[in-house]
Amino acid sequence: MKKNNMVAMILAGGRGSRLFDLTKKVAKPAVHFGGKYRIIDFALSNCANSHISTVGVLVQYESILLSSYSARSSTWGLDSKGGGVYVLSPREKDETGLGLYNGTADAIYQNLDFLDQEEADYVLVLSGDHIYKMDYEKMLQAHIDTNAEATIAVIEVPKKEASRFGIMNTDKDDRIIEFEEKPKEPKSNLASMGVYIFSYKNFRKYLKEDAKNAESAHDFGKSIIPAYLADGLKLQAYRFKGYWKDVGTIDSLWEANMDLLKDNSGLDLFDPDWKIYTDDAAATPQCIGNKAQIDNAFITQGAIINGKVNHSVIFSGAEICEDAKVDESVIMNNVTVGKGAKLTRCLVADDVRIPEGMKLGDDKSKEILLVSKALIAKKVGAEHE
Amino acid sequence: MSKVLGILNFEPSYVHVRGLEDFRPISATSILGRYRVIDFMLSNFTNSGIEAIKVFIKNRPRSTVEHITRTSYNLNSKRGKIQLLNGDTDYSNNDLFNVDVQAFRAYMEFIDVENPSYVIIAPSHFIFKQDFSEMLDYHIKSKNDITILYQNVNDADKQYLMGDLLNINDHKRVTEIHKNRGKYKKASVSLESYIMSTLTFKQLVDEAVMTSSLYSLSDIIADCARAMKIGAYQHHGFSACISTLNAYYDANMQIKKEKELLRLINDDWPIYTMTNDSCPTLYKKGAKVTGSLVANGCQIEGTVINSVIGRNVVIKEGAVIKDSVVLPDTLIDKNVKLECSVVDRLSIITHIKDLKGTKEEPIYIKRGDRI
DSSP: OOOOSEEEEEEOOOOOGGGGGGGSSSOGGGSEETTTEETHHHHHHHHHHTTOOEEEEEOOTTOHHHHHHHHOGGGGTOOOTTOEEEEEOOOEETTTEEOOOOSHHHHHHTTHHHHHHTTOSEEEEEETTEEEOOOHHHHHHHHHHTTOSEEEEEEEOOGGGGGGSEEEEEOTTOBEEEEEESOSSOSOOEEEEEEEEEEHHHHHHHHHHHHHOTTOOOOIIIIIHHHHHHTTOOEEEEEOOSOEEEOOSHHHHHHHHHHTTOSSSSOOTTOTTSOOOOOOOOOOOEEEOTTOEEEEEEEOTTOEEOSEEEEEEEOTTOEEOTTOEEESOEEOTTOEEOTTOEEESEEEOTTOEEOTTOEEEOTTOSSOEEEOHHHHHHHHTOOOO | OOOEEEEEOOOOTTOBOTTGGGTSOGGGOEETTTEEHHHHHHHHHHHTTOOEEEEEEOSOOHHHHHHHHTOOTTOOTTTOEEEEEEOOSSGGGOGGGSSHHHHHHHTHHHHHHHOOSEEEEEOSSEEEOOOHHHHHHHHHHTTOSEEEEEEEESOTTTSSTTSEEEEEOTTSBEEEEEEOOSOOSSEEEEEEEEEEEHHHHHHHHHHHHHHOTTOOHHHHHHHTTTTSOEEEEEOOSOEEEOOBHHHHHHHHHHHTSHHHHHHHSBTTBOOOOOOOOOOOEEEOTTOEEESEEEOTTOEEOSEEESOEEOTTOEEOTTOEEESOEEOSSOEEOTTOEEESEEEOTTOEEOSOOEEEOOSSSOEEEOTTOBO
8 A cells, every 4th residue: 555644753752750760761662561562662563554654753861772772663664765763862953052852842843854854744643652553544544534634542531530631522523622631520531642643734833833932831732732722723533442551650551561461451462464563582482391380471482481470471581480479460571580489469670680589569559569670679688789 | 703604505315304394494494483493503603603694495495585584693784695595496306406516516606706715514404502603713723624513422323313423533533424324322423514615615516516416515525534634523512403203393392491492592692583573472361381382472271281382373271282392373272182293384273182192203283284
C-alpha cells in the first residue's frame, strides 16, 4: 500500500519521576517492559505497522540510551529510503540560541523546521510511554473522512476513574465540544489517549501563535486544544476499543506487566499481523531447570529458571536460583534472585542482585515494592556506591 | 589478524539426518529452539574477527539463503560480507557440488577477489565453540602447512562416525588420517576445520580435482599427511557432529543443560541468529515445565519434561512432551503424549494421542504433517 504523508512525533522527553529509581538514569520510554520490550517499542511498532515511514522521537531527559536505542531504525523496519527514526533533542538555533523543550507543544514547535522539511500533510503526535496496539492509518482515514482539523483518540474509562484523565465532551457525532483536564465531576467517560492527528497547515499556525504567548503552558491539553476549540476549529474524537495503559507509576507498570498473563487482556502480543518489534538480544533460549516450578508466567529468552515462579513476568537474562520463590512480581533484565530468596508483589529493577534468602514484598500490601540496587544496599546495610 | 577468508563447507556425503534432511541442508536445520545449525559456525567466524565469509550450499538453498540474508552475525554491514555460493537447485543435476573441491574450484574467482592470506575451512554440520583467531596464531607460529582442529573423545565408536581420525605424534604433527569406522572408543577426531595459506588451499584443490572426481578436501589432506607439515590444534569443550538424526537429537539433549548451554553461548561468545520478533513465552495456569529449553513465542498449558521447544509452539492442556525436540511453529493438541520424538516444523499433532520413540531411535514427525 502507498505510504501516507503523515509524520509521527513521539513525545519522549519527560522525566517519569513517579517511576523513581527506574528512571534515575533512563528516560521512561526506554524502561523495559513485558519481558523483552522497552516501552517506546509499542509506539514505534504501531507506527511501522501503520505504514508510517518517518518518525521523530523528541528526547530531553536522560536521553543517551533512549536516543541510541531509537536511532536504530531497522529494529522496527523504519529504515526505508526517505523515512527513518529522527531523534530530535533540543538544539542550539541560529535565532533563538539553545532552548530546552518547555512543554509538549513547545517541543513540536521547536521542530517545525523538521516537519516543513518532511513536507508533512498530517502530524501524528504520540506519547512514548503508553502500552497499546493501534492502527493510526485507520485513525487518519477517520480524520480525513470527518474533515477535522484535529482528531483525538479517546477511550472509554469507568466513570469513577474519569477524573484521572483528560476528558473529551462530545456531541452526538463525536465532535469535541469541550475538553476538561482531570475534571472533578466528569461529564463524559471519553479519556484522551494522548494520540492526536493534526492537519499540518493550521497546526503550524497555532503552534507558532502559542509560542509567542509567554503566559501559555505550551501544552497540548492546556494550550493547543483549548485554542482550537475557542476558534471553532473542528476537533473530532476517535473512539478506540482495546487495550491501552499509561505506565506512569510503579503500580501501573506492574499491572500492565501482569496483564500479559491474562488470556483476555485485549493486548495480544502473539498476533503475527501486528508484532511489537524490539532490539533482538543474542540470548539463549529460556533454560528451565529440573527443579523449576512455573505456574502462570511470561518469560523471555535469556532467562534461567531453577526456582518457583508464580504469576510473574521474567525479563531477559534474569536468573531465578534454586529454592527461590517469585510471586506476582516483575523481574527485569539481568536480575539475579538468589537461592532461597522470596519475592512477593515486587518490581525488581534491571541488574539488581537479590541476596540469598532475602525476603521482599508482602502479599497483603496494596502497593508494589520497587526493588532497586539502593534498596538492596540499604537492606544489607552495605554502603551504596 | 591477517586477511583471512572463512569458508563454510557444505556437509560431506556421510551426513544423513533422517527426515529433516529432506527439507533443508543440515546447516539450515533448527536446533535448540531458536538457532539454525549454521549459526554456531558463522558466529565462530565473526566472533573470531573474520569479516569475509563464503558459505557453500550443496542444494535446497532456500532456507539457508533466507536465514543468512536476514541475520547480521554482528558483522560490520559495509566491511563484512557473507557470500552464498550454491550448487544447482536441481538435486539430480548437481555434479559440481558432489564434492567440496569441485565447488571450491568452480567459485575460485570469488575466493580470489577477497585476496586472503589464509583460508579457514569449517564444517556446517558441527557444533562447537572455537576462537579461530587463536588457532590461526598457532598455525602461523608453528609454521604448519595445514593446521587441523581436533578433539580427543571417548565415544568415537558411537559419534563422529565416517569422519576423520587423526594420528598425532608428540610434536603435535598429524602423521596419518583415516576414516572413523567405529573401531575405537578413544580417538582424536577431526573437527573438519582447516587453516592454510590461500596458496596451499589452491594447490590442494587442483590436486584433488586432478586425482579423482570423487576426491574431497579431506581426502587430499589425508594423502598429504606425510608429505606436508600438518599440525593438530586441540579443541576443548563441547562438540557435536550432526551427521544422523540420533546425533541431532543427542546434541539438543546435551546442550540444553544449563552448564553446557552457558559454556557454548554467553556474553563473551554470543551466537547470532535471525530474530523472529516473537513475544516471550506464556506459561499458562496448569503448565508444568522442567529440565527444558524453551524458545520465545510459545503458549504452554501442558507438561514439558526434559525437552527442547522451538519458537511459537502451542502446547495444549493435558499434552505431555517428554525427552523430545519440537521444532518451531508446531501445535501439540490436548492430551497428546509425546516421548523421544523429533517433531519437524509446522506440524500439527492432534489425532494420534501417543507417540513414543526411544532415546536410541527417536520418532521423526515430518514437516507440516497433520496427524
